[in-house]
Amino acid sequence: MIRVEHVSKTYRVQKRSAGFAAALTSLFSREYEEIRALNDVSFTIGDGEMIGYMGPNGAGKSSTIKILSGILTPDSGSVTIDGRVPWKNRIEHVKSIGVVFGQRSQLWWDIPVIDSYELLRDIYAIPKAQYSKNLEELTELLALSELLKTPTRQLSLGQRMRCEIAASLLHAPKVLFLDEPTIGLDAVSKIAVREFVTRQNREHGTTVILTTHDMQDISALAKRVILIGRGRILLDGTIDDIRREGANPGGETTDLDQAVANLYRRLDIL
Amino acid sequence: MKKYCSFFRVRFALGLQYRTAALAGMVTQFFWGGMNILMYRAFYEADAAAFPMTLQATSSYIWLQQAFLMLFAAWLLENEIFDDIVSGNVAYELCRPVNIYDMWFARSAANRLSRAVLRSFPILAVASLLPAPYGMAAPASAAHFLLFLLTAVLGFGVTVAFFMLVYALTFYTVSPNGLRILISSVVEFFAGAIIPLPFFPDGVRRVFEMLPFASMQNVPLRVYSASMTAQEMARAIGLQAFWLAALVAAGRMLCSHALTKMTVQGG
Amino acid sequence: MKTIQKLADAVRLYFHYVSLNVRSAMQYKASLLLMITGQLLVSFSTFFGIHFMFMRFSHVKGYTYEEVLLCFAIVLMQFSLAEMFARGFDTFSGTVRRGEFDRILVRPRSTVLQVLGSRFEITRIGRMAQACLMFAYVVSASPVAWTPLRVTTLAMMLLGGAMLFGALFQVYASLCFFTLDGLEFMNVLTDGGREYGKYPLDIYGKRVMQFSIAVVPYAVVQYYPLQLLLGRSANPWLAFCPLGVLPFAAICQLCWRYGVSRYKSAGS
Structure with missing residues (x-):
């Protein structure tokens, strides 16, 4: 059971300015810009669920994954995964999770x-x-x-x-985080990965949280979709909800990618 | 010529961006210089008669060396050039209507100069405030200062030209890393970066002074504080000019040979 | 009992990491051989620096050529050991930049163990070989009697010195959590410690000695035990002086923890 309640996270990013004088002063006093990555995010994921976590780049997807996997501490709010707080009992917590970063090899x-x-x-x-x-x-x-x-x-x-996926499952984790697992893969490998993940979920009851830009991944894997934009949860529903909300202005349904594009535009989160 | 100037300008501007690194570098070099001087002081106290130059001249030598470290440093090589060669990307450069040798020369010169510019003046300013004989002394005379500038330019040219040879050699080796580390330490040693050449025994020193490495930092740093006679200076400047011409010629030849070889073999 | 078991387990895991590092390096045998040779030859320039200075001067602050060489051999060995085992800290800026520290945080092991395990630099045996050569020369050329006390002193110096340099690498790595710019100044303490540690620290004067006692305790792994080794002091307790590194290493460990917690709150 994953319970996320009112989680917020703000990053302080150093402002960079040009000029030698500015560089000198920046050594003593620095100006910061605040970026709200997560703004009062709440959701609950039951054991054995498969979730597609989606949103445009910079929406707060990877901040959420980092918080759930114990890499990042939020500013406020609470998270418990099987009763444990990820960033407090790091070692105990990570024993029961597996993480695949699609772009980085382990x-x-x-x-x-x-x-x-x-x-x-x-x-x-x-x-x-x-x-x-x-x-x-x-x-x-x-x-x-x-x-x-x-x-x-x-x-x-x-x-x-x-x-990589096998490496993340050797210790039979209860929760599996897949961060863009099919990026750059050919069609055969994509299908193989999807089939395997579905089966792993069905046979071992592994909870799967998947972030991706590939809508086919989402529709093949996730019964439930959480959409995040500008640090807020905007939609928590099914693929059909996405289709409906993202329908073309005329009302006729369209393919998923177009629906997502419409939705992003309508919600003004790009 | 104009296009090489613009290569120079782009790289120079890029080098100026590393301001934090420059500040950290200044602090670092200041400490290195200080420790070096303390070390020579200990030897001076042990046996002043055996000291080949005055302690003041040694201090000036060390401060100038630290201030202009980036002009002459043997470890400051352009990783991008190495990467281009090893990965074969250099083939793309061949499509441009430029001479690779001249382009790389302009680039490394700009890189070194931009880094040196940021660091040299603060280091020299602080060093000249230190009490004698540990600080940076004024040049022996106006003439010495002008000669220092001339020999510094020549020495800088010799340094860049020498490392152009190293880049060209990379075409022929499997492990540029090994080559780079080895050459750096050999150059540092013969150039007088580890200990100034006057501290070597006379026989060894006479041989070292003929080598191209002695034409790098050794000449300008010693000219500044007048630890060379007029005759020695004339000879040293002649050698610098000779080595500059020879190294550029050799570098051009090696570079074009390597490129032909590469084109023939198809990368 | 349980702590001992845990420690043994950690050591076993560390050596598992080491074996993977070595096997990875063995994939490129020619390059490895060249790097080792390079490492061996590189430190010769420092050696020649000392050698030629002593062709001109017979001693410095009362230390002879052999005594200085012994000192240099020990410091070089300390530094090379640290580089070999703690290279993961030394190259940590890359680890942070590439986001690899995230992977370390999602594994149920101590961060220090994983960072140390991530890089084991076998090529440093080149430098160690040079240290051994100098050491062999000094042992054959000087009449120091290698009593058990002196051998203990030497072992303590190597252990303490490797730990000191390792701790400095750890401080550097901790700073990487805050900024990746301008960490070059740490070279003064690491490379500088090696380069200037080639001479016994008292030749640099009072200030440097004070710094080497109060700020970074180079003196407890170099100057003080060296006095015992060279027979300039008869105080046997100097053999255990290198233990003075422990409190410094503890502080560095605290810096590391602070850095990790900052990484976890600031993100990368």
Whole structure:
């Protein structure tokens, strides 16, 4: 159970100004600009749900993910995940979550994938028996057997993403965060990733929180969609709600990407 | 010529942006200079008779060295040039109607100069306020100062030209990192950046002074405080001019050979 | 008992990290060999700097050539050990810039352990080899009797010095949480500590000594135990002087914690 209540987060960004004199004074007194990344955000996610978390760039998606995964401390509001506050009991909390950052690898570049996995086994202190069982299952479902002995640098993007996802699931987390997992992937890999995530959710009851710009990901994976813009939750509903709210001015329905574009424009959050 | 001037201008302006780095650099170099002088003081106290120049001249040498560190530093190489060569992006540069050698020369000169400009004056100003013999002394005479400027320009040219050779050599090596580290430390040593050349034993020093490395910072820093005779200065300036011409010629040749080789092999 | 078990587990995990680092480096054998050779040759320029100074001067503040070389060998070894094991802190600006610290925070292990594990710099054995060469020369050339006390002193110096430089790298890394600009001044304390530590600290005068006791305790891993090693003092307690690094390292650890908490509240 993930409970987020009235969470706000403001960043202070240093103002930069030109000129040597300005640079000198900035060493002693700095001017800051405040950016509200999250503004009174609340939602609840039940065990085993699959959520699509969407919004334009800079809407507050990654701030939310960072807060939920214990990387960032909010200014105000409360978050509990299975009764734990992510940023207070970091070590206990992160044992039960898995995070895939689509744009950053967690695998060691020059050595075979399996070696990275064995390090993860030791990092998460996964018991041997459980580790081999999980690895076996992931290997089968993601078709990794050929890849495990290959150094990461020799993998294609799609192969690497499959390996990344498996790496995040070796310790059988209850919650899985997927941050743009299909970015740059070819059609086959995209479908493979979607099928796997659906199955993982169904068979292990893993709660999945997915951020993406790919509407097909959302419609394939998420029954529930949370839309965030300018730091506020603007819509918490289903794909159909998006379709309806984003319908063309004439009222006729349109494809999902167009609906989202209409919606963003209408809500003025771009 | 005009286009190389604009390469120079762009890089120069870019270099001026690193103001915080310049401030931190000034503090750093001030401490390095200070520690160096304290070290020479200890040797001076141990045996003043064995000291090859006056303590005051040594202090001036060290402060000038710190102030103009960026002009002569052997570790200040352009990573972008290395990256371009290693990744093969240099092929794109070949499509431009410019001479690669001249472009890179203008670029590295601008980079070094822009960094030195920000740092040199504050360091010299503070150093000249320090009490003798630890501070920065005035030049021995107006003539010495003018000669200092001339030899500094020549030495700067030799430094840039030498590292152009290093860039060109990168075309032929698998590990530019190893090459870079090695060359940097060799140059620093022979150029008198670790200890000034007068501190070397005479036989060794005479050989070192013939090498191109001695034509970098060694000459201007010693001319400033008149620790060279008129005859020595004339010889040193002649050597500087010779090395500048030789290094530029060699660099151009190596560069065009490397580029032809690359074009033939298709990158 | 449980703490010991936890510690043993952490050490085992650390060496797992080390083995992956070494295996990664072994993928590029030619480049690795060149880097190690480069590291070996680089520090020779400092050695020649000392060597040629002593061709002109017979001593400095009463220290002979062999005594200075011993001092330099020890400091070089301290620094290289720190660079080898704490390279993760030394290159931390890149870790923050690339956002890799986020990954560290979502793993159930101490941040320090993970940062140290992320980089193990095998190429520094090149520098260590040079330190060993000088050390071997000094041992053969000077009549210092290597009593158990002196050997202990040497071991303590290496351990304490590596820890001191490691702690300085940690302070640098902690500053990366606040700014990535202008951290160059930390070089004065790290590279500077190595470069100027080649001579016993008292040659630089009173002020530098005071700084090396009160601000960054270089003196407890260099000057004081060196007096015992060179037979200038008979006080056996000087052998344990390098333990004086511990409080400094503790303060650096606090800086790190403060940096992490700031990272967590400010974002990257």
